[in-house]
Amino acid sequence: MKKILPVIYGLHFILKFLVPNHALVSNELIVEVLDVGQGDAILVTTPSRAHILIDGGEGFDVDRYVDNKMPLWTCYLDVVILTHPHSDHLSGLSRILDHCEVGLILANDVSYDSALYAYWQNQLVTQNILSVFVGDTFVVDGVIFMVLWPPEGFTDENVNNLSVVLHMYYDGFDALFTGDAEKEVLGSVDAPDFTAGILELYKVSHHGAVNGLHGRFLNDIKPVYSAISVGKDNTFGHPSAETVEFLEGMSAVYRTDLLGTLEFVTGN
Amino acid sequence: MKIIWQVPFLLVILFAGARVYTSCGIRLDRCVYEDNSFLKGWGSDFFGDFRTKATKIARKYLPSPHSELLLGITLGMNDLKKIPTFNDVLRGVGTIHVVVVSGYNISLVFSLIVALIGSQYQFKNLAIAQIVTFFYALLSGFEPPVIRAWIMGSIIAWGKYYGRGLGALKVLIFSVLVMLLINPGFLLSLSFQLSFLATLSLVLYSDLFTSLLRFLPESTLKTDLIATLSAQVLVWPLISHVFGTVSVVSPLVNALTLWTIPLSTIVGGALLLGSFVISLPRVVWYLVYAPLDIFVLICEFFSKSSYAVFDLKISTPLFGLYYVLVLGCGFFCRKKQV
Numbered sequence: 019m020k021k022i023l024p025v026i027y028g029l030h031f032i033l034k035f036l037v038p039n040h041a042l043v044s045n046e047l048i049v050e051v052l053d054v055g056q057g058d059a060i061l062v063t064t065p066s067r068a069h070i071l072i073d074g075g076e077g078f079d080v081d082r083y084v085d086n087k088m089p090l091w092t093c094y095l096d097v098v099i100l101t102h103p104h105s106d107h108l109s110g111l112s113r114i115l116d117h118c119e120v121g122l123i124l125a126n127d128v129s130y131d132s133a134l135y136a137y138w139q140n141q142l143v144t145q146n147i148l149s150v151f152v153g154d155t156f157v158v159d160g161v162i163f164m165v166l167w168p169p170e171g172f173t174d175e176n177v178n179n180l181s182v183v184l185h186m187y188y189d190g191f192d193a194l195f196t197g198d199a200e201k202e203v204l205g206s207v208d209a210p211d212f213t214a215g216i217l218e219l220y221k222v223s224h225h226g227a228v229n230g231l232h233g234r235f236l237n238d239i240k241p242v243y244s245a246i247s248v249g250k251d252n253t254f255g256h257p258s259a260e261t262v263e264f265l266e267g268m269s270a271v272y273r274t275d276l277l278g279t280l281e282f283v284t285g286n
Numbered sequence: 287m288k289i290i291w292q293v294p295f296l297l298v299i300l301f302a303g304a305r306v307y308t309s310c311g312i313r314l315d316r317c318v319y320e321d322n323s324f325l326k327g328w329g330s331d332f333f334g335d336f337r338t339k340a341t342k343i344a345r346k347y348l349p350s351p352h353s354e355l356l357l358g359i360t361l362g363m364n365d366l367k368k369i370p371t372f373n374d375v376l377r378g379v380g381t382i383h384v385v386v387v388s389g390y391n392i393s394l395v396f397s398l399i400v401a402l403i404g405s406q407y408q409f410k411n412l413a414i415a416q417i418v419t420f421f422y423a424l425l426s427g428f429e430p431p432v433i434r435a436w437i438m439g440s441i442i443a444w445g446k447y448y449g450r451g452l453g454a455l456k457v458l459i460f461s462v463l464v465m466l467l468i469n470p471g472f473l474l475s476l477s478f479q480l481s482f483l484a485t486l487s488l489v490l491y492s493d494l495f496t497s498l499l500r501f502l503p504e505s506t507l508k509t510d511l512i513a514t515l516s517a518q519v520l521v522w523p524l525i526s527h528v529f530g531t532v533s534v535v536s537p538l539v540n541a542l543t544l545w546t547i548p549l550s551t552i553v554g555g556a557l558l559l560g561s562f563v564i565s566l567p568r569v570v571w572y573l574v575y576a577p578l579d580i581f582v583l584i585c586e587f588f589s590k591s592s593y594a595v596f597d598l599k600i601s602t603p604l605f606g607l608y609y610v611l612v613l614g615c616g617f618f619c620r621k622k623q624v
Binding site: 023026027030031034053054055077078079081082084085090091092093109113116117 | 342345346347348349350351352353354367368369370371372549568569572573575576577579580
């Protein structure tokens with residue numbers, strides 16, 4: 019056994035380093051809605067292998083996905099975005115910060131009482147962090163992110179309605195990420211001008227719950243693909259049959275509880 | 287067994303039986319099992335701080351689930367519930383049992399201490415090794431499998447010191463009786479049941495599988511396959527009865543991955559301890575990342591098969607009948623061999 023150990027280590031090093039994935043070998047933008055159970059975690063990989071992580075899901079599953087994207091000697095994410103501090107969006111991000119370096123964290127300071135959020139805020143002390151509001155724009159490797167919600171100074175007892183809503187655009191590909199924003203907020207979000215009037219990808223709000231369904235908003239955006247991030251056999255009844263039926267009337271609907279991680283690649 | 291050794295054995299049977307009867311009743315319906323009851327008031331702050339710091343170190347240098355695997359196999363910390371998809375993978379391929387501190391860890395620490403301080407045939411050295419392994423057992427949560435392993439290891443070590451060769455079966459039964467004397471509630475602990483059945487299965491059926499697989503060339507894979515198949519004989523019905531599933535790929539996956547556990551335990555344990563003293567460069571952690579990652583990759587690969595696990599819940603009568611028949615055969619074959 020001792021004699022073949024160096025061979026095993028060597029093989030592992032080569033296979034892990036050279037394992038092809040889109041980020042290593044293509045010039046495309048990849049958006050992955052990760053299967054993290056009942057929660058949200060979206061990993062965007064730019065053509066130059068910059069990584070933007072929007073939420074981290076419940077638990078530490080997201081760390082495995084991120085580890086598979088990274089070289090052996092480091093873990094670096096360019097931007098991490100927390101839409102709102104519920105544990106099914108925050109837990110994985112907290113784990114990521116234990117392990118990886120992050121260039122910039124975009125997260126709003128909200129009034130929310132939880133041990134996890136307190137631990138997260140403690141982690142942020144040594145990080146580069148910015149708050150984001152309606153009208154803010156940031157660009158990572160040519161990929162443009164525009165903040166559609168919340169307005170600066172907006173407060174709501176329902177933390178879901180403080181979710182950061184993002185419009186992402188790259189080379190004719192438009193995506194909308196809405197966190198857990200509920201219908202009363204979605205009705206106030208101005209649907210942006212999409213390229214050729216088409217929204218390719220809509221990350222469905224609040225795991226497909228009926229309180230995330232706003233008919234006028236969805237009729238305004240009319241996505242080509244709708245991605246629902248939801249856990250198998252979850253106790254919340256997500257996604258609601260009403261939401262799925264409404265979305266199937268206008269788009270192709272994909273669910274992480276049925277299909278696992280959903281991967282959207284520009285150009286395909 | 288000479289009279290001098292039969293007396294304590296019989297006394298332990300008597301007292302353990304009385305303890306179980308008074309605590310649990312004849313139908314065992316009064317039994318209560320409390321997790322980690324031994325940790326309360328036994329320097330739990332010190333051990334708690336140590337485990338917290340070890341967790342921070344592991345999570346800084348390793349991703350999940352590698353960090354949780356390392357903490358499980360070195361310190362018995364079960365945080366896999368925080369990675370539900372990987373937890374399901376391990377259950378599906380039947381390798382969830384590796385993420386605990388086992389008899390291997392106890393014997394490893396014992397061997398390391400003996401290697402450092404000298405021969406185990408000196409009373410002082412043996413006593414020191416016993417105390418250190420006891421503290422390690424406490425540090426790793428003092429769960430039933432660790433307690434059993436510590437008691438078994440202690441009896442064998444002291445038996446060797448006094449020049450007595452003790453049969454593995456007798457040592458196992460004696461250890462279990464001592465555990466029931468301490469806490470009859472262990473009867474209800476699934477980890478106790480699985481640990482006992484796996485060890486008993488190894489003792490009774492290893493020779494049978496060694497004989498059946500004699501055509502295979504000698505290798506680590508063959509040794510691990512024999513151990514896995516032997517242990518499965520008495521373990522799979524309990525898992526089926528409790529969880530309602532049977533893993534078809536479990537023997538193969540265990541045989542392919544078991545070698546990574548001792549390597550990860552030794553290297554990972556050394557890195558964790560070293561990190562308490564100095565800050566190690568991230569690249570050094572590759573030495574434990576690689577075997578852990580190989581374990582993860584093999585488990586994930588086999589879990590994707592739709593034939594990896596199927597639903598089967600053995601009924602209680604069938605469950606009882608299986609154990610009567612299989613244990614009967616096991617003891618009978620063993621007697622014939624002896």
